[in-house]
Amino acid sequence: MKYANRMNQMTASEIREILKVTEQKQVISFAGGLPDPELFPVNEFLTAANYVLKESGSQGLQYSTTEGFEPLRMQIANRMNSKFQSQITKDDVLIVNGAQQALDMSGKLFLDKGDLIVCESPTYLGAINAFRTYECRFISVLTEDEGMSLSHLEETLKAHPDIRMIYVIPDFQNPTGRRWSLERRKRFMDLISCYDIPVIEDNPYGEIVFDNQIFPSLKKWDKNNQVISLGTFSKIFCPGLRVGWISASQEILNRYILLKQSSDLHTSNLSQRQISKYLELFDIEVHIRKLILAYRNKRDIAVSAIKKCFPADIKYTMPEGGLFLWIELPESWSSRELLEVCIKENVAFVPGEPFYPNGEKKNAFRLNFSNADEEKLKEGISKMGGIIGRYHSASMSETI
Ligand SMILES: Cc1ncc(COP(=O)(O)O)c(C=O)c1O
Numbered sequence: 001m002k003y004a005n006r007m008n009q010m011t012a013s014e015i016r017e018i019l020k021v022t023e024q025k026q027v028i029s030f031a032g033g034l035p036d037p038e039l040f041p042v043n044e045f046l047t048a049a050n051y052v053l054k055e056s057g058s059q060g061l062q063y064s065t066t067e068g069f070e071p072l073r074m075q076i077a078n079r080m081n082s083k084f085q086s087q088i089t090k091d092d093v094l095i096v097n098g099a100q101q102a103l104d105m106s107g108k109l110f111l112d113k114g115d116l117i118v119c120e121s122p123t124y125l126g127a128i129n130a131f132r133t134y135e136c137r138f139i140s141v142l143t144e145d146e147g148m149s150l151s152h153l154e155e156t157l158k159a160h161p162d163i164r165m166i167y168v169i170p171d172f173q174n175p176t177g178r179r180w181s182l183e184r185r186k187r188f189m190d191l192i193s194c195y196d197i198p199v200i201e202d203n204p205y206g207e208i209v210f211d212n213q214i215f216p217s218l219k220k221w222d223k224n225n226q227v228i229s230l231g232t233f234s235k236i237f238c239p240g241l242r243v244g245w246i247s248a249s250q251e252i253l254n255r256y257i258l259l260k261q262s263s264d265l266h267t268s269n270l271s272q273r274q275i276s277k278y279l280e281l282f283d284i285e286v287h288i289r290k291l292i293l294a295y296r297n298k299r300d301i302a303v304s305a306i307k308k309c310f311p312a313d314i315k316y317t318m319p320e321g322g323l324f325l326w327i328e329l330p331e332s333w334s335s336r337e338l339l340e341v342c343i344k345e346n347v348a349f350v351p352g353e354p355f356y357p358n359g360e361k362k363n364a365f366r367l368n369f370s371n372a373d374e375e376k377l378k379e380g381i382s383k384m385g386g387i388i389g390r391y392h393s394a395s396m397s398e399t400i
Contacts, residue, residue: 009132018339022348028380029348033174033323034371039294040238041278041287048278052270060270066261068095068245069272075279076245080231083207085216092247094256095267099204099232099244103130105259106165106200106228109252111136115164118156120148122326122355122364124174127167127202138357139163143173145317147180150187157195166192166199170218171206172322175355175366179320182215189221198252202230205322207288210296213320225249233275235323236288241271295323295370301377302369309385311392323370326352328363329388330395335365341387347380 022029052060067073073090080086096102103126111117111134119127121140128138139156142149148168157163168188170180180188192199201218218227225248232244246256260266278284302325306316315328329335335351342348352364372380 006133006135009135010129018348018350021343024346027343027346027348028372028376028383030367030369030372030380031348031350032371033368035235035239035291035323036294036298036370038373039291041282044282044287045238045274045278048281049274051281052273052277056273060273062269064266064269064272066094066257066266068093068267069269069276072272072276072279073245075276076231077247080217080229080247083214084203084219084229086219086229086247088219088247091250092253094246094248094253094260095272096244096246096260097242097264097267098234098239099202099230100126100130101242101260102230102244102246102256103127103200103202104133105246105256105263106167106198107131107134107136108259109255110165110198112164116160116162117165117167118153118163119167119357120169120173121360122175122352123167123357124169124202125350125354128354128357131167132357136164140357140360143176143178145178147178147184148188150184150191153188154191157191157197163195163197166197167202168199168218169202169205171203171215172208172319172324174205174322175324175350175352176326177317177319177322177324178326179215185215185218186221189218189223189227192226193221193224196224197226199227200230201227204230204232204235207236208291208295208323209321210292210299211320219247225252228252236291237275237278237284241268241275243267243271243275298369298372298374298377299325301374302367302381305378305381306385309382310388314388314392323368325367325369327365327367329365330392331363332395333363333391335363338365338387338391342384345383345387347383349384 018031022031073093076093077088077090107130113135115136117131117136118139118141120143141152141156172179217229219229228248230246317326339351350366353359353362
């Protein structure tokens with residue numbers, strides 16, 4: 001069979017492959033980016049879902065507009081304005097099938113074969129895979145604790161005047177858990193306002209914040225309407241309904257609407273109405289506060305287990321939000337090799353290499369702390385500590 005050339009770029013997501021192994025009961029998995037299912041508000045959702053079916057079931061089961069369910073778009077605009085200091089209305093919001101669809105559509109909208117895209121180093125593996133379908137090339141710009149390195153970004157923008165898109169995750173990034181500082185956000189926007197390039201700001205984790213400080217969206221400083229903000233209910237509510245959104249200027253949003261129309265007509269009308277009803281009947285802020293307490297506790301358990309069980313020179317991030325920790329092993333190590341040993345001992349994580357679009361580094365890995373229960377967190381990290389300790393002693397004796 002002859003397939004389109006773009007299929008040559010596509011490989012099975014490494015995470016999906018690892019998740020297959022980790023479905024076995026005995027494996028303690030820190031691999032997926034899964035929220036804790038114990039925290040899904042199932043009963044409240046049942047009330048909202050039934051309400052919709054009883055009150056407007058036949059409308060909910062009908063085709064709908066591409067833009068999305070108007071009351072939900074309004075609720076999203078209000079939440080974005082109050083949480084992230086943007087100034088948008090329902091007309092600036094398009095509902096999509098999760099932020100993942102927005103990533104795919106962004107590639108479709110901005111990237112032709114061979115085009116250059118700038119992203120952080122490392123960055124979200126699912127975005128790399130989505131953009132890669134459009135046969136683009138990646139330039140990774142170093143991400144420091146404070147955010148993207150602006151000197152490196154400026155050099156890159158000057159050296160490549162044909163860059164077509166910039167993709168960033170300023171809040172509790174997947175995979176590192178880092179959050180850009182306020183200062184870095186402002187300076188980033190000052191810099192990119194000198195270039196006519198769209199910026200995709202992907203923000204699934206910005207509300208899962210452990211230190212009570214929600215930082216503004218890049219849109220706050222967006223004088224030229226360059227920023228396209230992506231949001232989702234996946235991490236603050238549940239991923240199974242597949243409801244996310246794109247917020248951008250009218251000119252850009254109209255093009256996304258055209259793409260969505262020709263792709264899937266609209267996001268599930270029923271899911272949108274049910275989420276909207278949930279937001280109307282219940283206080284999602286109460287639910288989010290519950291998530292924050294639970295995930296902060298798990299972050300603390302994970303970090304103290306790492307401190308106790310990992311050799312002292314292994315570096316790790318201390319995220320103030322989100323679902324992930326990023327661990328850096330000594331330069332010469334391969335986290336893929338480490339994973340093979342860990343899986344034999346029934347513990348799993350995602351190796352770092354696929355988060356670098358050009359495969360720059362092999363010695364880091366991502367650890368998800370939201371999904372496992374507290375006992376499994378301690379047990380799994382202690383097992384990994386034992387394995388890393390053995391590697392560590394072996395590599396020390398090689399250097400001596
Ligand atoms: C940075 C980032 N963007 C997008 C997504 C996809 O989110 P959604 O479930 O809304 O498609 C994820 C999911 O983990 C993510 O981490």
